[in-house]
Amino acid sequence: xxxxxxxxRLDGVDRSFGDRQALKNVSFDVVAGRMTxxxxxxxxxxxxxxxxxLGVLAADAGRVxxxxxxxxxxxxxxxxxxxxxxxxxxxxSVREQVVYLGRLHGMTAAAAERATEALLERVGLAERGGDLxxxxxxxxxxxxxxxxxxxxxxxxxxxxxPFSGLDPLAVDTVVGVLRExxxxxxxxxxSSHQLDVVERLCDDLVxxxxxxxxxxxxxxxxxxxxxxxxxxxxxxxxAGWLRDQPGVTLVDLDGARAVFDLAVGTDEQPVLHAAxxxxxxxxxRPVTPSLTEIFREVAQ
Amino acid sequence: MNTVQATRLVAARxxxxxxxxxTFLFSTLFFLLIAAAATILPPLLSGGPSTVAVTEQxxxxxxxxxxxxxxxxxDRAAEQAVRDDExxxxxxxxxxxxxxxxxxxxxxxxxxxxxxxxxxxxxxLDPVAAFLVPFFFAFIFYVTSQVFGVQIAQSIIEEKQxxxxxxLAAAVxxxxxxxxxxxxxxxxxxxxxxLVALVAVAGMAFGDGGGLLPLLGPAIGWFVxxxxxGFVLVAAMWAAAGAxxxxxxxxxxxxxxxxxxxxxxxxxVIFLKDNATAMQVLSYVPFSAPxxxxxxxxxxxxxxxxxxxxxxxxxxxAFAFLLAGARVYQGAxxxxxxRTSIRTAWRSRESVS
Numbered sequence: 001x002x003x004x005x006x007x008x009r010l011d012g013v014d015r016s017f018g019d020r021q022a023l024k025n026v027s028f029d030v031v032a033g034r035m036t037x038x039x040x041x042x043x044x045x046x047x048x049x050x051x052x053x054l055g056v057l058a059a060d061a062g063r064v065x066x067x068x069x070x071x072x073x074x075x076x077x078x079x080x081x082x083x084x085x086x087x088x089x090x091x092x093s094v095r096e097q098v099v100y101l102g103r104l105h106g107m108t109a110a111a112a113e114r115a116t117e118a119l120l121e122r123v124g125l126a127e128r129g130g131d132l133x134x135x136x137x138x139x140x141x142x143x144x145x146x147x148x149x150x151x152x153x154x155x156x157x158x159x160x161x162p163f164s165g166l167d168p169l170a171v172d173t174v175v176g177v178l179r180e181x182x183x184x185x186x187x188x189x190x191s192s193h194q195l196d197v198v199e200r201l202c203d204d205l206v207x208x209x210x211x212x213x214x215x216x217x218x219x220x221x222x223x224x225x226x227x228x229x230x231x232x233x234x235x236x237x238x239a240g241w242l243r244d245q246p247g248v249t250l251v252d253l254d255g256a257r258a259v260f261d262l263a264v265g266t267d268e269q270p271v272l273h274a275a276x277x278x279x280x281x282x283x284x285r286p287v288t289p290s291l292t293e294i295f296r297e298v299a300q
Numbered sequence: 301m302n303t304v305q306a307t308r309l310v311a312a313r314x315x316x317x318x319x320x321x322x323t324f325l326f327s328t329l330f331f332l333l334i335a336a337a338a339t340i341l342p343p344l345l346s347g348g349p350s351t352v353a354v355t356e357q358x359x360x361x362x363x364x365x366x367x368x369x370x371x372x373x374x375d376r377a378a379e380q381a382v383r384d385d386e387x388x389x390x391x392x393x394x395x396x397x398x399x400x401x402x403x404x405x406x407x408x409x410x411x412x413x414x415x416x417x418x419x420x421x422x423x424x425l426d427p428v429a430a431f432l433v434p435f436f437f438a439f440i441f442y443v444t445s446q447v448f449g450v451q452i453a454q455s456i457i458e459e460k461q462x463x464x465x466x467x468l469a470a471a472v473x474x475x476x477x478x479x480x481x482x483x484x485x486x487x488x489x490x491x492x493x494x495l496v497a498l499v500a501v502a503g504m505a506f507g508d509g510g511g512l513l514p515l516l517g518p519a520i521g522w523f524v525x526x527x528x529x530g531f532v533l534v535a536a537m538w539a540a541a542g543a544x545x546x547x548x549x550x551x552x553x554x555x556x557x558x559x560x561x562x563x564x565x566x567x568x569v570i571f572l573k574d575n576a577t578a579m580q581v582l583s584y585v586p587f588s589a590p591x592x593x594x595x596x597x598x599x600x601x602x603x604x605x606x607x608x609x610x611x612x613x614x615x616x617x618a619f620a621f622l623l624a625g626a627r628v629y630q631g632a633x634x635x636x637x638x639r640t641s642i643r644t645a646w647r648s649r650e651s652v653s
Contacts, residue, residue: 054470056634073473081470087463092317103309104471148467 006032006067008053008156008187013062015048021211022048026062028206028216030156030187035178037202037219038191039295045211046191047084050160053189054081066156077105080154084161084191086145090134094125094144097133098151105152112151119147123173139167146174150181157181159190163197175201199291209299219291226297227289228261231268234283235275245271259287303479306472310480311487314455318488327447328492335496339503350388350404353381358391362410433519433598435570438591440493441527442566445534448489449558452481452535453542453551456629460546465633474630478539482622485535486528493527519598522607523590526614530590533618534562536625543632544640553639561587569595576601584610586617 008030015023023045030036040046051057053064055076064071089097095116102112120126123143128136133144142165149159157178163171178201182188189206192198198205199219206216215222230251233239239258242248247266252259262268268286275281318324351368355378359369370387372378378390382398389404391397397407459465459477468477497520541554565588572578573595582592583602589610596602631648632640 051466051634054466056466056469077471079470081467083463083466085463085466087461087465087467089317089458089464090462100309100313101467101471104306104468 006185006187008189009065010049010053011063011065013049013052013064014060015052015057016060023052023059023211026208026211026213028213030189031204032187033182033185034203035182035188035190035201036204036206037198038189038206038208039193039195039198039291040191040208041299042193044208046208047160048211049208050081050083050158050189050191053158054079078152078155080149080152080157080159082145082149082159082162084164086142086165088133088141088144088148091132093130094133094136094147095120095129098144098147101148102151105154107152115151115153116147119150122177123147138165139170142166143170143173146177150177155186157186157188157190159188161192162190163192163194171197195291195295205291205294207295207298214298215294222294222298223289226294228264229268230259230261230287230289231271232283232285232287233258233260233271233275233281235281236279239275241274241278242271245274256282303473303476306476307479307483310472310477311484314481314484315488318451318484324488328495331492331496332499335499336503339500340506350406351386352404352407353378353387353390355393358393358395362391362407364410367406367410433595437519437523437594437598438566438569440496441530441591442562444489444493444527445531445562446559448485448492448531449534449538449562450551450555451488452485453538453555454548455481456539456542456633457545457548457551460543460633461548469634474633475626477633478626478629481539482532482535486531489531490524490528519594522597523594525611526590526593526607529611529614529618530586533586533614533621534558536618536621537561540625540628540632540642540645543629544642544645546639550639565591584613586614589614 009027010029011027013023013026014021026045026049038046038049048057052059053071055071055073066075069075088094092100098116098119099109099112102115103109107115116129117126120129123146125140125143125147128140133141136144146162149157159178162174162178166174175197178188178190182203190198190201202219204217205219205222207214207222215226228249233242234257237256239253239256242253242258242260243250247263248271249261249263250258251261260271262271272281272284275284351370352362353370353372354362355374356371359371362369370381372381372390375390375392378392379398381387382390382400385400389397389399389407391407391411395411397404397411399407459468465477537558538555541558542551544554545551565582565585568578568582569588569591572582579592579596579601582588583596583606585592593602593607593610597607628642628645631645635645635648
């Protein structure tokens with residue numbers, strides 16, 4: 001299963017709504033066994049992209065392939081999908097509708113029932129399985145939604161904002177479940193506007209803004225590419241002199257504490273020497289820029 | 301898994317949910333009670349032969365006619381018995397017949413000499429049946445297609461409103477969703493009227509209205525296929541209407557044309573049932589054919605080939621409406637922001653999956 005061809009690939013996908021072009025030449029890969037975070041502002045095109053992958057929206061141009069073959073309804077039936085706008089049948093029991101969705105994805109009744117029991121156990125809903133969905137708390141409805149997306153053991157997982165509306169405990173449960181799936185070789189594409197969650201979770205990152213993919217690839221690689229080396233310096237007195245140091249861009253200055261970026265190709269050692277020449281240095285260390293910074297850098 | 305299997309799963313869920321719905325169960329029970337009451341009660345209420353008070357010397361012909369005779373000493377006692385409500389009627393010297401507020405036909409008949417009657421057209425209908433049966437057919441089709449049509453629309457809107465439709469559309473072909481709902485609605489509607497029909501037939505046999513059965517047989521036989529195809533026609537419109545809105549509260553805005561398409565033919569058939577030309581036209585117009593054609597068959601007005609022709613016409617129309625309804629449904633289904641116009645839905649490119 002874990003072959004090099006186990007890739008969900010978008011290639012030059014366009015989509016317009018009336019005069020507005022929502023997606024422009026969108027191309028990226030979602031690789032098996034990796035969690036791919038899909039980030040972008042509101043209206044950037046995340047949901048449209050996911051709907052096109054799932055075939056509930058048509059692309060104007062371009063194509064989506066899984067393991068090199070174009071997507072057909074039969075192929076998509078093995079995908080798991082959690083739409084942004086959540087919903088299950090309010091008047092059906094949790095167990096019954098998860099089984100039903102499993103069967104719609106082609107499972108036998110027995111297999112769907114087995115998978116449902118296991119999943120409800122896994123997401124902590126085993127005891128509420130017989131209750132009507134509408135009687136569950138919002139958090140528990142979200143857990144049911146996750147079970148609904150996973151019941152047929154999908155080959156590819158596409159989750160639109162899977163963490164929105166979840167309490168911290170439920171976030172941990174969902175993160176755990178998704179990691180298991182990824183480790184088992186399933187490509188997982190999830191969108192989120194909570195960058196801290198994405199940072200914690202994703203291996204790969206796709207950044208979209210105004211319908212255009214601004215960056216895509218390995219998270220650490222992107223970090224290196226799109227952010228300059230950043231350091232924190234703590235000295236005894238005012239660190240304002242850093243402003244005049246060649247290659248230094250001050251990010252933050254708070255008396256004796258400063259955070260600064262170094263221009264590409266500039267060595268950090270001369271800065272340290274300069275600091276020592278002015279007095280004692282209490283701290284000098286590299287700072288890993290957060291995803292927010294990459295996002296700001298790329299999405300503007 | 302193919303479209304047929306998906307359709308079956310969808311239909312099975314719809315039926316399962318419906319059979320658990322208390323409103324549905326109670327309304328079915330209510331219809332059954334009405335059918336039972338309408339067929340069993342009238343013969344029971346009309347009662348047996350009249351009881352009649354009479355002096356012994358005049359009792360002979362009344363006994364011979366099978367009436368329940370109570371002998372009284374004189375005419376005054378006979379009248380008193382009527383006034384006390386102990387008997388339905390009294391015969392006093394004259395002879396005269398006494399009763400409180402309704403002439404006792406059987407008593408009068410027993411005392412009269414009647415000419416022999418020869419029916420030249422023995423199949424001609426009892427006027428009460430001739431009035432009730434058309435109304436009954438039209439009413440069944442009207443009520444059932446409205447009730448179950450609305451339910452198809454509601455089920456579609458529920459899936460849009462809860463947004464589960466996006467998961468469903470990603471899993472199975474959209475046409476399977478629609479087909480499943482149509483199949484479930486048709487089966488439930490048919491099941492309900494078959495139950496009502498069974499109860500009505502049993503009631504007629506039990507309540508001694510059995511004379512009507514042989515006459516109704518062919519009309520009912522034709523009513524079933526007309527009903528099924530006519531229902532599909534109406535249900536296709538309900539499905540399209542349901543797909544255009546996103547909230548149950550908004551269904552009123554799109555359902556008026558559909559309701560009119562069922563209501564106008566209903567009233568046309570009821571009011572024009574004695575106008576042969578109008579009925580001939582109505583029995584071919586697809587919206588009124590399901591009630592008008594069985595009716596003409598019941599009255600013996602239609603030639604043998606006519607129901608076949610009307611049914612073929614109805615089938616073609618239903619098929620066209622089904623295709624159009626499916627296109628609107630597909631085009632509007634995933635537009636979950638506000639109301640969609642038919643034009644937008646029709647032109648939508650989202651016929652993927």
